[in-house]
Amino acid sequence: MKRDETDILIAGGGLAGLTAAAALGTAGFHVTLVDPTPQVTHADDAGADLRTTAFLQPAQQFLEAAGLWTALAPHAAPLQVMRIVDAAVEPHVMRDFDAKDISDKPFGWNLPNWLLRREIVARLETLPNVDFRPEVGFDRMVARTKNAIVTLSDATQVTAKLVIGADGRNSAVRQAQGIRTQTLRYGQKALTFAVTHTSPHNNISTEIHRSGGPFTLVPLPDHEGKPCSAVVWMESGAEVQRLANLPQGALENAANERSAWTYGPLNLVSKRMVWPIISQVADRLTAPRTALVAEAAHVMPPVGAQGLNMSLRDLDCLLELAKAQPGDLGSAAMLNAYARKRHPDIMLRVAGIDALNRASIAGNPMVQNMRARGIEALYGITPIRRSLMQLGLGAG
Template identity: 30%
Template sequence: MASKPLFDGDIVIAGGGLAGMTLALALEQAGLTVAVVDALEMSDQLAPEFDGRASALAYTSWRMFEALGVAEHLSEHAQRIEHILVCDGRPYGGTRPGGPGPHSLHFDREEISPGPDGKPLGWMAENRHSRQALVKALKAKPGITIIAPARADHYEHRTGGIDLVLDDGRRLCGKLLVACDGKFSRVRKQAKIRTAGWRYGQKGLVATVRHTEPHNGTAYEYFLPSGPFAILPLPDNRASLVWTEPDRVADALKDASDPVFQEELEARFGDFLGEVKPECPRFTYPLSLSFSERFLDDRIAFVGDAARGIHPLAGQGFNLGIRDAAALAEVCGEAKRVGLDIGAPTTLQRYADWRRFDSATLALGTDVFNRLFSNDIEPLRQIRGLGLSLVDKIPPARRFFMRQAGGETGDPPRLLKGERLDAA
């Protein structure tokens, strides 16, 4: 006789990272029973380990966090983004400091949300704090079953449903399986779904630094010959660095002595925020582009990095996963309310159609920007610098890009507008 499954309900989520937990909360609010499986323990205590990563949350993503009850746990650890400055970085070395160059594109939240009570362009939060806030919100929802730590092994179809089988033989039964298991998705591999993409030959070196001058909520994204260099504001005069270099250089910087790293940091960072000092270990992550040939399979939906992975220069990776979650939750919630099969091809195709254009646009845009700016060809430097300055002088263009980055263009799902899915 088969043993009783660990879960028998609507949806099983393979992968309890940031996107997977956000999706679980959205689906639960839409009236679905959900199970989340993850290899890591889901503790609502702050994890002692720190991998250096922080994520930018677009203002529509923050609205969704407010609607899901996550923002109340995260707000004290999040930093408002009031301005974004994009520019070619100044040459470094010799007697010239690093830092922002003469041609720039300035985004100011006053243009789209003026006044002292205006909403920021986005928020920055360290991933460890975001995870803690999501786990706290998850544990307050009785409609969500957490299976962790546990490892998913494979899935099996059955009439009217799909089961996720763990590596110890235990089973979770649902009508739909959602793969949130990252860019090397085990579910996608079993489904034999191909991906297109390439390695950039670059790594992102991530570190947190403290500086003596206030950042005033400004995020800096400037481009050096080796790749983008992002300075992203965090609370308490700190910043998260995403420093792109060719693989070998990034590895050398990660392993460099503290004095050598400090010298290289100052050469690129400049002195516009005063003295700067690293505050945590350094980490490197290989950068690549991957795009799944489809976002669905038989009773399977792909969300977050399992659907696509993009270059981090625009800080949109986690936001894409949040938008996936908002769209899938709305589609599945509506299907259940009218008595349709939430795992049917017609239901999942609506989700895939909703998310594919936004995903492809951002993937292509980040790839083009990285290739255009990651070089030191003087005529090209002049042209792209003038291009930045030109767009900076056209207010409608600036506002369009701010709303595009904020996730407000097109037909955003209800959660991204701040509307609860369980509201009448």
């Protein structure tokens, strides 16, 4: 059987896989990207991903190097202030973490996922060294001394020096390499949708805590001349399913009450989507000729905008190692270096987000009071506040 040859095969055409292909292709590597699903690049297409993603400062720099940011910037809503509100105590505790305390740039920028897909796919079409194959998936692979032979779902084969598993929390690449995961389940789900409101968001991302998980309003560009935000509403699985099935007016009433009327009346302007909340970490990040990235390697609750930003740190690490020694692509030395660099950061951030999420779930009044006092204490000590903001951006 004739085999195509490539430097890098990426399995998974989600945001992480698409961005990996753009970054590695821009760096000059020959890349084959496969994904078993059709690419959806418009908001009204069936199966469109209506969630949003907040890119923090280091992620924006990575996107710029990949040739993506110029196209994305006009659609991005800046995140200047991260506001935390504990509405479980009286009076409510509210503290603003302002990016100007540590930087002359916003913390990050928020973009709709369907639009990200559209612009990244458009970028891939300009790169002759990137072969993107939607509706073709990873089937199996055999790792050899100098390369790997990958068999795809259409029965074709590709020889690659490095295989990147960017194919999600149920990664076929990870399973093919016999890598297990450690999974924590919280009994939570997230309901996501977009709303317009009467008061401007002023580029403030607002995270409101009571119990069951945070209710987060993330700035979006105006919709039909009205201020607009993305909502991520975390609650128990049963409660999220109930909310997802409410008539529009009833959901809006519930969202207004849960948001403490932060921006005035909220009006639903998108479809609703439901996502399970887990923490999951792969036992290993590598196998012969294979590196795991993004949700194939780690999954976290959507707290603190860490998810995709951690994924881009994985990609940045792989890219720097690949550029440093292109002749060593996919070798044991390169993969061992990747695991050494990424594993401590992944474990630190997964543990931190797990602790924050457990605190946000708490329904016990004593725990809620401790949570509120903790917010006040951390905010009140300037060096600690600044250190936490830097850590959230990816420093340290």
